[in-house]
Amino acid sequence: MPAARKTTPANGQSRASEDCLEQIHNLIETKGYARVVDIARNLGISQASVTNMIQKLDAEGCVIYERYRGVTLTPEGKKVGQAIARRHDVLSRLLTGFGLDAETVHRDVEGMEHHMSKSTLKVLTLILEELEGNAELLKKLRRKME
Structure with missing residues (x-):
């Protein structure tokens, strides 16, 4: 390894x-x-x-x-500060939307936000926007997690 x-x-x-x-x-x-x-x-x-x-x-x-x-x-x-805050916001909103507790979201976002490319952020932003605009899809995905 x-x-x-x-x-x-x-x-x-x-x-x-x-x-x-x-x-x-x-x-x-x-x-x-x-x-x-x-x-x-x-x-x-x-x-x-x-x-x-x-x-x-x-x-x-x-x-x-x-x-x-x-x-x-x-x-x-x-410019850098805004980009970091944007990554943090997208990841936090995405994970919170799935019902993860605040402590888990905070810990995971702190780890992920520093290693994300612009293209990955763009993909996650698109997913977040779709989920926030489609409550039924989000409910369906949350049920699958249970």
Whole structure:
């Protein structure tokens, strides 16, 4: 059996970088701003770890970080953050539609969202849209799961 290899998301960012960009994007969307303390709390990691990640993302041109002021996304960072949030939303809605519990959905989406190609996301989005527009088909599929 081949050795397991570490995979990197399709956009070249590490999983940790994607998680950080997703949190920054979500915080800015909901609160209007993103602070290290909020990012750390949401990710369940230390503020020092978040600061290191943000400094790396700043050097890569994804965020603008001003110490004691907060974090903003550059156009590139916003593009990546929006794409991650979109993948997360599609996967969450799809799995929730089948009646999976919130904890399972959260855990599985966190694993899947980082390794999905644009073409796979497009397929899953089409399936989601069809299922959301066809309650009878969704009921039929849910019954088959039981």
